[in-house]
């Protein structure tokens with residue numbers, strides 16, 4: 001009665017695609033991001049925000 005052809009509702013898969021891909025589980029790719037001001041050692045950061053000290 002009140003249905004409108006062509007107006008398909010958003011599916012769950014459609015919403016998942018809008019999530020930032022950086023949030024998915026991944027292998028960290030650490031890149032040199034600077035020197036630790038306290039220890040002076042190098043710091044490496046992944047683009048997801050995880051930081052670890054020098055390798």
Ligand SMILES: [Zn+2]
Pocket residue numbers: 026027028029046047048049050
């Ligand atoms: Zn990461």
